[in-house]
Amino acid sequence: MNLDHHKNSVQENGFTIINNIFSEEEIEKIGQVIQNIDTSKETLRKSEDLFAIRQFLKEIPEIPDLIFNENIKKIITEIFGEKYVVVKSIYFDKPEKSNWYVAYHQDLTISVDRKASLPGFGPWTTKQNQFAVQPPLEILENIYTIRIHLDDTNENNGALKVVPKSHSKGICRPENIDWSIETETICKVEKGGIMIMKPLLLHGSNRTTNGKKRRVIHIEFSDRQLPEELNWSEKLS
Template sequence: MENLQNHKKEISEKGFTLINDVFSKQEINQIINVIDSIDTSKETFRKSEDLFAIRQFLKEVPESHRFIFNDNIKQIINEVFGNDYFVVKSIYFDKPEKSNWYVSYHQDLTISVDKKLDLNGFGPWTTKQNQFAVQPPIDYLKNIFTIRIHLDDTDENNGALKVVPNSHSKEIYRPETIDWNVETEEICSVNKGGIMIMKPLILHGSNRTTNNQKRRVIHIEFSNMELPEEINWSERLN
């Protein structure tokens, strides 16, 4: 493993970092085999002609845990985040040829919780497939780290994430106000078996796939902050 303190510093300064060779080819193939073998008829599985998203991935596909949480990932979580961090959200998505889409620049501003209620500082709320999401106070968003595990080689030709470096430091940053005379864009190419770590407040998006190559990613968010006692993280996993 590379010097993780350098990656920790890069996340603080730029809002993201890339680490390749976190998973072996065998581990990635084991994860893919698990995904390929599951029942995709549940409402948390979003499909067009191909499966392209699984919400609450770690809940829905528990067989994946032993391959995802390998020694490298555990070391990264402990050294970069802290040993008190736990999972709060997980999604699997693909950009296959028949389910190809463009994602404009945005920040990840919501968390997944178990119920909807009036709570000071929390809102607005959304509900998707009986799952509740809410924009929390900014401190929660600043606290979260996201790991994106790449199951395929990913570059600008198959929908690699593009980001605005250091935009996470500006808190809520509306995409329509981006001044491209000041800001820069960076394409985050990641090898199969590598990861991207990012802060939810970094402005990010992705282009359509142009080379008909898959771009399968497992997106996992981590926090060490407790919610008010009236609600719970809906996907909490220690």
């Protein structure tokens, strides 16, 4: 697996897609573990349109061993760097009839263990006893996200749409996208494939129209130390 092309694509365009990272069998095992979880936990969000588990790797101890196969380890080391660790993980399930539509946005917050008054950190939000904050730009610019696809995903079941290269423009408001010069790319990913993206890449997704579900595991990685008053709320090396 030669990753130079993918490394360049992430730096230049803000994203890349690599298929065939997980075998059919590996995806099956991950799916089985998810089906058997205790759905009464606080970190879960369940509605007709979306089923989500925050702190996914922490909540389900069997999952990390299934996810960090040789392919993923190689990708983290070669594309991100030796010192990168997991700092956030979420599982999303958009069911077959989901009308869940996500407008263009950037991922601007990190999850931390407490609230602290620090220069450059803010605004703050709290969801289900979890603290999220917008950190200084250099922390955001250093994060990489891996999205593992447990189903085939295309424009008919809510594949991500992105604005290539938008990750290199700092924090930008989606309503200021100039469509006369920007383009939109739909990120089709096969079951068992992954998408790597930078959080500042403008991205969104449309409603599902083909009656096929879309399950995605979203994992963020950083190599940065936070100020000593704060810790990442979910850190796995």
